[in-house]
Amino acid sequence: MFDRSRFAGRSLAAATLAAALVTVGLAVPTPAVAAVSRAELALRWAPIHYQDVDATGSHALGGRSDYITRVDFDGDLNGRNNWDRTGAAGVSLAAAGYYSVVETSTHWYITYLFFHPRDWTDHPFFETEHENDGEGVLFAIERDGSTYGVLRSAVTVAHTSFYSYTPAGSTWSGGRENVDGTLQFQSSPHDSFSHPVTAQEAQGHGLKAYPQYNINGDGIVYYPSTVAETPSNGDDRDVRYQLIDVFASGGLWAQRANASLFANLGTFAGDNTDNCGVGTWECSTNSANAPWGWDDGDDAPGRGEIATDPAKLSVEYFTVPGSPSRAYTYNPYVSEAAALKAAARTAPPVVD
Structure with a gap:
């Protein structure tokens, strides 16, 4: 049987001890912050995502061509039939x-792919078309001692260009790259958190911080x-999307050498085939990237480093106060860092 009097007595004793410590000028011990899993961390900071939808033309499939989904949405890992x-x-x-989440002692870095x-x-x-499209965003989260940390910056991928953002009040500012705007936040009806907000254009699916891209007519809020x-139609403003770990067993990173899914490392x-390019300028092949293939060709970080070495990219793009660590305590990408750099030197340019 639960003895409430004993529990109350212990609580009173603890309160008395805390008061005594304060009186003599000693610090009151605080309980340790519970560790959070990488999946929980990714869910907490995952963006509310505005997807513009265009339903015109046969290639739009009534708007379905603008829906975000799994790489294996059709039940296989063949990238050439998507x-x-x-x-x-x-x-x-x-x-x-x-x-994907990678960690240093000072920051968490979370990359999201849509x-x-x-x-x-x-x-x-x-105008060109191509099979498959992968664009996304990197969030840098300072480990400030709280459960989920504090989000300091975002870098988004829009085709072959990166765009950088900071939330209002961030301690980070522009570095070698100018800050392109303010990252906004919005409450979710499905949890208790305020999430960063991103958006993608219809058709080509470039991704920026909302509202630099926005819904224009039909659209989906994920x-x-x-x-x-699954969206009920192309103008559904409340659709939940499932988060999938890139590093999961059998996941995207594990499939990186699967020649049916990837033409080369990161592409x-x-x-x-089919009607891709019909009625347009052309349909290009092998023209979309996974995060370890993302590249802004005229910026200092190398191909894929937005995901594989985000600590490096962050200090290139931003002025970061203090001494941010560059040593990873968790980074599965590092196992193939040399191969990724070699692939970056030899891989042909990707349209996206």
């Missing part, structure tokens, strides 16, 4: 977003979750 399978009967485009089976257009001239919902395999 364009074809996007509109197939019975194929689900349940919402998903991928994440995947589309098609990068498409409804313009007949001077909320981070542990469940995957999704994609061909020009």
Whole structure:
């Protein structure tokens, strides 16, 4: 039987001890902050995501070509049939977003990837399409002693360019790159947190901080979750997306040498079959990247380092106070750092 009087007595004794310590000028011990898992950390900071939707033209599939989903949405890990399978009967485009967490003693770095089976257009001239599309965002979170830390910066991927942002009140400022805007936050109806807000354009799916991209007409608002919902239509403003760990057993990183999914290290395999490119300038092949293939060619960090060495990228892009650690305490990407750098030197440019 639970003895409330004993519990109350202990609480009173603890309060008396704390008061005595304060009286004599000694610090009151505080309970340690409970450790948080990487999955919990990723869920807490995952963005509320605005996806613009265009339903015009046959390649739009009534808006379905702008839905975010899993790489294996069609039940296989063949990157060369995704364009074809996007509109197939019975194929689900349940919402998903991928994440990877790497750590130093001073920061957590979380990369999020949003995947589309098609990068498409409804313009007949001077526009390209390609199978598969992967763009996303890096968040840097300072480990300040609180459970989830504090978010200091974001770098987004829009095609072959990166854009940098800081939240209001951040201690970080511009470095070699100018800060492109303020990262906004919004409350989620599905949890108790205020999340950063990102947005992607329709068709080409460049990603920036909201509202630098926004919904223009039809669109979907995706909320981070542990469940995957499918939009009811192209103008659904409350859809939960499931977070998937890049480093999970059998996950994207484990599949990095799968020649059916990747044409080379960090580049999704994609061909020009079916109607990709029909009525447009062309359909390019092998033209989308996983996070370890993302690159802004005219910036100092190398190909893929936004995900594989985010501590390096962060001090290049921002002025970071204090002494941010560059030594990783957890970073599965490091195991193939040499291979990634070699691939970056020899890989052909990727359109995206």
